[in-house]
Amino acid sequence: MAEVTRSPKVYDVCIIGSGAAGGTAAKILTEGGLNVVMLEAGPALNPEKDFKEHVWPYQLPHRGAGVGGKASDNFSEFLAPNGSWEIDGEPYTVASGSRFHWFRSRIVGGRTNHWGRIALRFAPVDFKSRSTDGMGDDWPITYEDVAPYYDKVESYIGVFGTKENVSSAPDGVFMPPPKPRCTETIVKKACDKLNITCIPSRLAVITQAHNGRPPCHYCAQCGRGCVSASNFSSSQVMLPSAEKTGRFTLITNAMAREIIVGKDGKAEAVSYIDKPTRAEKQVHAKAFVVGASACESARLLLNSKSSMFPDGLANSSGVIGRYLTDSVGSSGGGFFPQLTTMPAHNHDGVGGMHMYMPWWKFDRKNDFLRGYHIEFGGGRNMPGVGEFYELCEQFEGYGMGLKQKCRSMYGTYIGFAGRGEMIPNEQSYCEIDPVAVDEWGIPVLRFHWQWSDNEIKMARDMQQTFREIVESVGGTYYARVVPDGPNPHGIQDGGVIIHELGVVRMGTNPRTSALNGFCQAHDVKNLFVTDAASFVTNPDKNPTLTIMALSWRASEYLLDQAKKGSL
Amino acid sequence: MSSGISRRNVLKSLAMGAAATSVLRVIPAQAAEYAHHMIAAEKAATPAKAYAPKFFAAHDYKTLQTLCQTIFPADSDSGGAIEAGAPEFIDLLTSENKEYQAILGGGLMWLENTCTDRYGLLERSAERNPRPDRLSQEHDFATCSRPWRRVLLIPPEHDRGRFLHQRNWN
Numbered sequence: 001m002a003e004v005t006r007s008p009k010v011y012d013v014c015i016i017g018s019g020a021a022g023g024t025a026a027k028i029l030t031e032g033g034l035n036v037v038m039l040e041a042g043p044a045l046n047p048e049k050d051f052k053e054h055v056w057p058y059q060l061p062h063r064g065a066g067v068g069g070k071a072s073d074n075f076s077e078f079l080a081p082n083g084s085w086e087i088d089g090e091p092y093t094v095a096s097g098s099r100f101h102w103f104r105s106r107i108v109g110g111r112t113n114h115w116g117r118i119a120l121r122f123a124p125v126d127f128k129s130r131s132t133d134g135m136g137d138d139w140p141i142t143y144e145d146v147a148p149y150y151d152k153v154e155s156y157i158g159v160f161g162t163k164e165n166v167s168s169a170p171d172g173v174f175m176p177p178p179k180p181r182c183t184e185t186i187v188k189k190a191c192d193k194l195n196i197t198c199i200p201s202r203l204a205v206i207t208q209a210h211n212g213r214p215p216c217h218y219c220a221q222c223g224r225g226c227v228s229a230s231n232f233s234s235s236q237v238m239l240p241s242a243e244k245t246g247r248f249t250l251i252t253n254a255m256a257r258e259i260i261v262g263k264d265g266k267a268e269a270v271s272y273i274d275k276p277t278r279a280e281k282q283v284h285a286k287a288f289v290v291g292a293s294a295c296e297s298a299r300l301l302l303n304s305k306s307s308m309f310p311d312g313l314a315n316s317s318g319v320i321g322r323y324l325t326d327s328v329g330s331s332g333g334g335f336f337p338q339l340t341t342m343p344a345h346n347h348d349g350v351g352g353m354h355m356y357m358p359w360w361k362f363d364r365k366n367d368f369l370r371g372y373h374i375e376f377g378g379g380r381n382m383p384g385v386g387e388f389y390e391l392c393e394q395f396e397g398y399g400m401g402l403k404q405k406c407r408s409m410y411g412t413y414i415g416f417a418g419r420g421e422m423i424p425n426e427q428s429y430c431e432i433d434p435v436a437v438d439e440w441g442i443p444v445l446r447f448h449w450q451w452s453d454n455e456i457k458m459a460r461d462m463q464q465t466f467r468e469i470v471e472s473v474g475g476t477y478y479a480r481v482v483p484d485g486p487n488p489h490g491i492q493d494g495g496v497i498i499h500e501l502g503v504v505r506m507g508t509n510p511r512t513s514a515l516n517g518f519c520q521a522h523d524v525k526n527l528f529v530t531d532a533a534s535f536v537t538n539p540d541k542n543p544t545l546t547i548m549a550l551s552w553r554a555s556e557y558l559l560d561q562a563k564k565g566s567l
Numbered sequence: 568m569s570s571g572i573s574r575r576n577v578l579k580s581l582a583m584g585a586a587a588t589s590v591l592r593v594i595p596a597q598a599a600e601y602a603h604h605m606i607a608a609e610k611a612a613t614p615a616k617a618y619a620p621k622f623f624a625a626h627d628y629k630t631l632q633t634l635c636q637t638i639f640p641a642d643s644d645s646g647g648a649i650e651a652g653a654p655e656f657i658d659l660l661t662s663e664n665k666e667y668q669a670i671l672g673g674g675l676m677w678l679e680n681t682c683t684d685r686y687g688l689l690e691r692s693a694e695r696n697p698r699p700d701r702l703s704q705e706h707d708f709a710t711c712s713r714p715w716r717r718v719l720l721i722p723p724e725h726d727r728g729r730f731l732h733q734r735n736w737n
Contacts, residue, residue: 063656068663398638403647 011037011249012562014270014285016256016300019110020544021291021531021551023234024153026242028555029289034562035247037283039254039272041292042106045081045113045235051225052078057384065385076384080225080233081107082114089439093446099486099493100447102295102500108252109235110293111498112544114223116352117203117231118375119159120541121150121170125362129537133369135423135454139536140508140517143170149549157232157548158210160350161202168371169199169358169541175207177354178218181347183379183414184355186336190473196465197360201375204232204545205350213237220382222351231351251283257442259288259304259313259527266567267313267527273440287526287558287567291551294533295324295430298503299445301514301529302432314514314521314529320504322429324447325538327497328372328420330459330490332479334470339379339412347380347411359540368457372420372540374465380411390478416469418462419497421540422455428494430503449494459489499543501532519554526567530554618655621662627675631657 012034015022022038029036055078057063066077083105094100105111124143129136147170154173161174177200180188191198205216216230229236242248253275260282262268269284290297298321304313312320359371381387388406395405422428427450432443463481470477481490494500507513510522519534521527530551532543561567620628632654639648648654661667 058652061656061659065660069660069667070664399640400642403639403642 009284011035011283011285013037013287013289013558014039014283015289015291016270017041017110017291017293017296017531018108018239018250019105019234019291019293019531020112020547022289023109023112023238023242024548024551025289025291025528025530025555025558026248027238028552029559030242030245030247032555032559033247034559035249036242037249037251037285039256039270039283040108040110040250040252041255041275042108042110042252044250044252045108047225047227047229047236050081051227053221053224053227054219055224057382063385069385078221078224078384080113080223082111082225083107090444091436091438092444093433093436095446095448098447098449100449101493101495102445102447103495103498104293104296107235108239108250109233112232112234113225115544116375116542117205117222117350118352118356118542119154119157119172119202119204119232119545120358120373121172122146122539122541122546123168123170125168126537126539126541129370129423135369137424137505137507137512137536140506140513145517146546146549146553149553150545152552153545153548156211157204157237158206158208158213159202159204159545160200160207162200164197164199164358166197166199166358166360168360168362169202169373172202174202175210177201178207178216178349180354181349181379182342182345183336183339183347183377184353186338186473187376187414187469188355190469191357193472194468195360196357196374196469198355198357201353201356203350203352205352206230216350218348218350220348220351224351226351254281255440255442256292256300257303257440259290259300261304261306261308261313261524265308265524267524273442278440287562288528289551289555289558290527290529290533291531294501294503294531294535295445295447297529297531297533298430299432299443301504303443309523314504314523314527316523317511317514319512319514321431321445322426323424323502323505323536324428324430324449324494324500325422325424325502326494327499327538327540327542328422328451328455328458328462329417329492329497330462330481331415331417332463332466332477332481332490333378333413333415334466334475334477335409336412336414336470336473336475338474340408342411344380353377366461368454368461369423370421370454370458370540372418372458372462374416374418374462376414376416378411378414383410414470414475416462416466418459418466419499419540419542420455420458420462422538423452424502424537425450425452447494451491451494456488456491459491463489499532499538501535501538501543504529504533505536506534507536518557519550520557528554528558618652618658620658622658622668622672623661623675627672628654628658630675630679 013029013036015025015036015038018038018040026036026038060077062077064076064078083103085101085103087104087106092102107113125132127139127142130138151173158175159172160177161172162177163171188198205222206213208215213229217228222231255273255275256270257273258271259267260269260271267288269282271280271282274281290300292300301314301320302312309315311318353375357374359373362371391406391409395402427448430445430447433446436444438444463479467477479490483489504514506515506517506519515521515529515534519528519530532547534550535543623631632649635648635653641647641650661671
């Protein structure tokens, strides 16, 4: 057994994870005067070196496809070093009969280096699901509790958007949005015909200089990471402000194994592996903020067993790992003949959509509960490997005919993706695999997954809507979708949308929830879980903005409790 | 090219020089020229070497080049697959991927065999027949070129990637 090195220092707070949750907590806690240490399982990030912004496909030998063409698994080798579906030495398992995929990040900033920057507030009704339709559970907090923190987060990170007064998509503190692209005006026209709400999107990309960050230069490559930090990432926007306080210590390549509890029942240390040396180390603190990403946070707590907490730390309720959800995702796309004659023009914009469709059918009865929003994009993107794959599949021929076809078809396609709310169910959860361990001997997660009829009906509705939008302006709709099989109506496997959350949920009742409304463990006062593990439901809004709002709120509460000496 | 000009400086000039009011704004000409020269300088720093195929034997590589040329030729407006470096790209990826080796290595043998059976003269067509148009008269060729195009144009594994991986996923 390796010798355990103890750090003699006791920090005020130890944060596990450097993404949206951890980064926000680091900023608030250090600015509040606390000494903070952060553990990150991956290496440091060097944007100048790691980000492949503005690199052309032909400048890389593999053109973005990766060694052996394998990078398509992780989207593309152009992307920020954000993580992947499979990590060497760190397996996870999926129970037979289930389909689940887990995208994990191992780098400072975590998945915020690559995320789509879609920054949507939850609506008031999203916190009151059970009261509204009898399914799932209500949150212990309301929109009014979180709204001031949405304001703070948006003001600090910078989000563009417009005031629209759509009840399913509350307005926020917005910078001016970019103008719609040509493709987006076509879709907007279709939506107007169909009475579908289509409004400027809300993305964490700054369109004006903000806190020393230059505005977006519209290269449309946010997913590659942004060297000028004009879009939001924890690594470039949250952590620098923590570092500025002089009270922040970042330990990279530190894989947390277990949170250790003292005789008083409070958390007192984290045991972690220093990856380069494989040495077992410990860091001590007076309070702990877990933000390792929802399922990783659940794993850490479930693996932190002691005589006081035989089922895992803060798990007297037994809910840790349960109520796992992801967004309902289904997609398709259309050919728009009016785009074939569109003159070539700069179509770049920000690295994401300039318009989107918030949930618009909240005022009527649908054949499913809850709702979804629609993201879309297309047109004259930077062509990459795979750009004309569909065309070549369909077009019989080669030579100049094929080339002309590629020219005329380039930029004529618009893809649509629905993102809907899944209702938590008893069949979707994660637990510690009884056998499998990672390369440091840490037990890994096993996933169980099942969509319910509600989600499948929602996916069907998405497909119908996409088709209506495309056809209403003379386009042809394409989707490889069948009504049955493992992915009915194109519903993606669990986890694929990378909105997996809810496995350490908050609630008022300590028997049915692990955390209170401030993300504080019911069982362990000095332990907080501030990532999306704490979510009670998974509304159709992308979770990142709410993660930051909840982490900000929890951190202010932690500061207040620390000052009162009541942790 | 002055070494004092870093990528970051260029970025800054791109961001600062643009008019704040216009959204789909034009990159300032000076900054664009900067970036252009920077890339040209980087390229010039590495002497161009002829690509040495890693997987395909010499005559197979020539066949590959001819196929690329035939499937996606140059014209007066732009280069074709050869100018874009498709043969190098295909060879590099194939050298690293067993599945492609089976499809492409085996496929090329099948193609040669089929051509030899049918046309005799056309064996090793790339070397001996500089005019691929005779091949291209045969509709069959469209079918047998499919595996090539399939690998040339790798499908993204996840369908969200197919539509959205360039800019619009989350």
